[in-house]
Amino acid sequence: MAEREKSPDDNIVICRCEDVTLAEIRELIAQGYHTIDEIKRVSRAGMGPCQGRTCRQLIARELAIALGVPVEQVEMPTFRPPSRPVLLSTIARGEADE
Amino acid sequence: MREVDIAVIGAGPAGLAAALACGESGATTLLVDYMDAPGGQLIKQTHKFFGSERQFAGTRGIQIPDIFIGRLSKMPNVQLMWGVNASGYYADSGVLTLEDGGKFIKVKAKRVIIATGAAEKALAFENNDLPGVYGAGAVQTLMNVHGVKPGDRVLMVGSGNIGLIVSYQLIQAHVEVIALVEAARCIGGYLVHAAKLRRAGVPILTSHTIVRALGEETVRGAVVAQVDQSWQVKPGSEREIACDVICLAVGLTPLVDMMWQAGCEMRYVPALGGHVPARDENMRASNPAVYVAGDAGGVEEASSAMISGEIAGISAAKSLGFEVQGAEARLGQLKADLAAIRSGPTGEKICAGVKCATVCGGEW
Amino acid sequence: MSRNSADVVVIGGGVVGCAVAFELAQRGCTNVTLIERNTPASGSSGRCGAGVRQQFGTELNCVLAREAVRIFERMDEYLDYEPSVEFRQSGYLMLAFSDHQWEQFLANVALERSLDIDVRTLTCQQALEIVPFLNIDGMVGATFCQEDGHANPFHTTFAYARAARRLGVEILTHTEVTGIEVENDKIRAVVTDRGRIATSTVVNCAGAYSGQVAAMAGIDLPVWGERHQILITEPVEPIMGPMVISFHHDFYCQQVPHGSFIMGIGMPGEPKGYNMHSSVDFLEGMARSLRQLLPPVAQLRVVRQWAGLYDRSPDAQPILGECPPVERFFNANGFSGHGFMLAPIVGVIMADLVTTGSSSIDISKLDAGRFARGELVLEPAVVG
Numbered sequence: 001m002a003e004r005e006k007s008p009d010d011n012i013v014i015c016r017c018e019d020v021t022l023a024e025i026r027e028l029i030a031q032g033y034h035t036i037d038e039i040k041r042v043s044r045a046g047m048g049p050c051q052g053r054t055c056r057q058l059i060a061r062e063l064a065i066a067l068g069v070p071v072e073q074v075e076m077p078t079f080r081p082p083s084r085p086v087l088l089s090t091i092a093r094g095e096a097d098e
Numbered sequence: 099m100r101e102v103d104i105a106v107i108g109a110g111p112a113g114l115a116a117a118l119a120c121g122e123s124g125a126t127t128l129l130v131d132y133m134d135a136p137g138g139q140l141i142k143q144t145h146k147f148f149g150s151e152r153q154f155a156g157t158r159g160i161q162i163p164d165i166f167i168g169r170l171s172k173m174p175n176v177q178l179m180w181g182v183n184a185s186g187y188y189a190d191s192g193v194l195t196l197e198d199g200g201k202f203i204k205v206k207a208k209r210v211i212i213a214t215g216a217a218e219k220a221l222a223f224e225n226n227d228l229p230g231v232y233g234a235g236a237v238q239t240l241m242n243v244h245g246v247k248p249g250d251r252v253l254m255v256g257s258g259n260i261g262l263i264v265s266y267q268l269i270q271a272h273v274e275v276i277a278l279v280e281a282a283r284c285i286g287g288y289l290v291h292a293a294k295l296r297r298a299g300v301p302i303l304t305s306h307t308i309v310r311a312l313g314e315e316t317v318r319g320a321v322v323a324q325v326d327q328s329w330q331v332k333p334g335s336e337r338e339i340a341c342d343v344i345c346l347a348v349g350l351t352p353l354v355d356m357m358w359q360a361g362c363e364m365r366y367v368p369a370l371g372g373h374v375p376a377r378d379e380n381m382r383a384s385n386p387a388v389y390v391a392g393d394a395g396g397v398e399e400a401s402s403a404m405i406s407g408e409i410a411g412i413s414a415a416k417s418l419g420f421e422v423q424g425a426e427a428r429l430g431q432l433k434a435d436l437a438a439i440r441s442g443p444t445g446e447k448i449c450a451g452v453k454c455a456t457v458c459g460g461e462w
Numbered sequence: 463m464s465r466n467s468a469d470v471v472v473i474g475g476g477v478v479g480c481a482v483a484f485e486l487a488q489r490g491c492t493n494v495t496l497i498e499r500n501t502p503a504s505g506s507s508g509r510c511g512a513g514v515r516q517q518f519g520t521e522l523n524c525v526l527a528r529e530a531v532r533i534f535e536r537m538d539e540y541l542d543y544e545p546s547v548e549f550r551q552s553g554y555l556m557l558a559f560s561d562h563q564w565e566q567f568l569a570n571v572a573l574e575r576s577l578d579i580d581v582r583t584l585t586c587q588q589a590l591e592i593v594p595f596l597n598i599d600g601m602v603g604a605t606f607c608q609e610d611g612h613a614n615p616f617h618t619t620f621a622y623a624r625a626a627r628r629l630g631v632e633i634l635t636h637t638e639v640t641g642i643e644v645e646n647d648k649i650r651a652v653v654t655d656r657g658r659i660a661t662s663t664v665v666n667c668a669g670a671y672s673g674q675v676a677a678m679a680g681i682d683l684p685v686w687g688e689r690h691q692i693l694i695t696e697p698v699e700p701i702m703g704p705m706v707i708s709f710h711h712d713f714y715c716q717q718v719p720h721g722s723f724i725m726g727i728g729m730p731g732e733p734k735g736y737n738m739h740s741s742v743d744f745l746e747g748m749a750r751s752l753r754q755l756l757p758p759v760a761q762l763r764v765v766r767q768w769a770g771l772y773d774r775s776p777d778a779q780p781i782l783g784e785c786p787p788v789e790r791f792f793n794a795n796g797f798s799g800h801g802f803m804l805a806p807i808v809g810v811i812m813a814d815l816v817t818t819g820s821s822s823i824d825i826s827k828l829d830a831g832r833f834a835r836g837e838l839v840l841e842p843a844v845v846g
Contacts, residue, residue, distance in 0.1 A: 079354075
């Protein structure tokens with residue numbers, strides 16, 4: 001792949017957990033990844049500690065614009081436990097004292 | 099495994115009101131919050147509430163949690179847990195998991211009321227990850243809870259109530275608000291708040307947006323520009339503003355992780371902030387074990403949160419056979435209060451949004 | 463829909479379907495339509511642990527896996543893919559916790575070595591040299607193959623899909639197969655919710671849903687879904703090279719290039735079905751097994767748990783090949799948890815079968831008819 005020229009989009013961070021920029025998101029959409037799930041899987045946007053809370057709406061907006069559909073038609077990935085990262089040793093311990 | 103009739107997740111205004119209603123009904127109730135003290139957004143709200151007495155008009159937000167806790171702590175059927183994060187809700191088994199320091203607790207709850215509030219939306223602009231870019235909620239927490247200034251010269255982005263109120267609170271803390279930019283043509287929040295800013299000499303630039311944050315290691319300025327009616331930047335209108343804090347107040351979006359986890363039907367309603375659970379008039383979601391209250395069901399304000407919390411609490415308790423005296427009348431009054439808060443020009447959008455999110459007459 | 467007829471219709475856009483479609487096109491069979499009801503890798507391929515190993519207990523599985531590894535080794539170049547499928551040969555460390563298991567391992571190793579697979583037997587102490595923080599309590603020994611490893615399942619699937627498209631394969635996403643027209647044991651068409659595609663050849667790569675797809679053609683195929691759960695941790699610096707597997711604990715754990723640990727355990731009594739919800743029992747069981755076997759890794763935080771489906775067959779072995787009585791209905795499913803690792807060679811074999819009628823590796827033992835004949839293939843090396 002030829003080196004793309006830098007654009008302002010390279011300095012706009014969409015997923016701050018995994019450092020994915022708007023330029024990368026737009027590039028992936030142009031390559032044919034038209035769902036948040038696919039973009040997540042190929043770029044890791046949404047796989048960090050906040051699990052997409054910050055970026056999914058921004059990515060949805062980009063998809064809506066690129067695909068010419070209303071934002072509500074952009075399918076949302078689901079949320080899974082845990083709501084925030086938990087130490088596995090804590091889970092193993094359960095309610096037992098140390 | 100612990101067992102409880104009703105678990106309420108989040109002890110902001112909605113959760114507090116829901117837990118109180120559940121407690122009054124006699125149901126065993128668990129109220130959890132991940133912060134070390136209850137109140138949610140109320141702990142930052144130093145201003146006086148207005149509206150009806152039932153929703154604490156004349157009282158400062160920061161005083162309201164104590165009023166609830168005073169009553170909740172006297173109820174033997176109510177357990178309060180602070181500094182405890184609700185980690186997951188497993189719909190197949192009805193198990194709620196909680197993280198309490200080094201302990202992982204499982205609670206089998208017959209009903210769950212999700213009152214987890216809302217989170218700040220992010221904004222995409224150049225260099226938006228520079229230190230010095232804050233969400234308005236974070237700035238409010240820094241100042242009102244911890245007594246720390248975020249910086250000395252703030253550019254506020256967004257003129258909804260949060261942008262207006264936080265700007266005013268910054269000024270009260272002797273932090274300069276250089277300007278407030280709003281991409282729309284009109285100010286989004288109540289004009290009474292905007293008027294206070296104008297009197298303090300803060301320019302409110304409507305039809306303006308932030309284009310770029312400036313600075314190498316931290317924010318030292320911003321470039322703002324005018325936008326036209328299609329939100330496009332007008333070429334040549336860019337200007338630089340010197341600031342060390344860029345405060346984003348561009349809206350909240352409901353925190354609905356647990357609703358997704360619970361497999362609830364979700365709907366995208368922009369007027370309510372984004373994805374919200376579909377619910378009936380009694381705040382019950384498509385998963386009948388799950389209720390929603392407060393901003394988690396749609397971004398409004400603390401007064402509406404307290405009302406929807408109480409509706410959810412009464413309804414959840416009722417669904418298990420626990421009834422508060424005069425529940426029907428209470429529910430009627432509460433729904434009327436909610437309609438009253440939502441009446442008027444500013445409430446029009448909310449009403450339309452709520453209508454989109456509400457399923458009437460059990461028509462799932 | 464652009465094409466209303468195709469020489470071959472591939473059903474299922476997971477890694478197997480995409481590999482089959484690509485290999486068909488590579489052989490000049492480009493009038494291929496792949497039908498995926500969601501998006502590529504949205505099913506099991508996008509949910510799996512994505513380990514790639516050659517350590518199996520039957521000759522056929524070893525040969526298939528060995529050939530798959532050889533393709534994985536050069537996959538970026540082979541499929542002309544950027545950024546990378548991220549295939550890392552960091553090895554598989556398999557742990558034995560009983561004498562019986564150790565004997566089985568020794569038999570496996572002898573077989574593997576006879577087939578040019580470079581596996582070592584290790585004492586517990588030697589295992590500690592590879593994973594110093596392994597808890598060897600109760601362990602009898604281990605086997606290690608350096609050429610085994612792990613790849614990125616999304617990139618792998620997307621790489622095959624992209625390469626297939628480049629060669630002219632039509633990939634229809636968000637399109638569901640609703641019927642297969644069969645007349646006099648010959649396929650006439652595949653019907654979807656977006657139109658009908660006339661064809662005489664179908665390759666059934668529908669993973670856990672392969673039974674339902676086969677039923678549309680009037681075939682009774684014993685493939686069903688079985689939930690398996692998995693979790694991933696926060697990332698840390700590289701501390702563990704190989705995939706660590708213990709059949710005794712039905713446990714596997716791998717640190718991926720990004721630095722996170724991905725891991726799973728089997729849950730006893732998991733019913734047949736298509737449930738992909740997560741359970742707290744899995745989370746607890748996983749945490750406790752992890753704390754037991756790899757104690758320092760339990761000091762990491764779990765970031766997400768999720769689930770996917772094994773496409774199970776009665777003997778937990780793949781079902782490959784044509785499926786009488788229906789002519790040119792080919793199966794490539796039933797992988798029961800080792801589909802990802804075999805996908806590259808399955809693609810090659812299926813494409814050869816479809817285009818020439820034979821393949822370089824004889825897979826007749828893995829046909830769908832074996833169950834009726836009572837000839838189940840017993841593979842001892844399968845994990846949760």
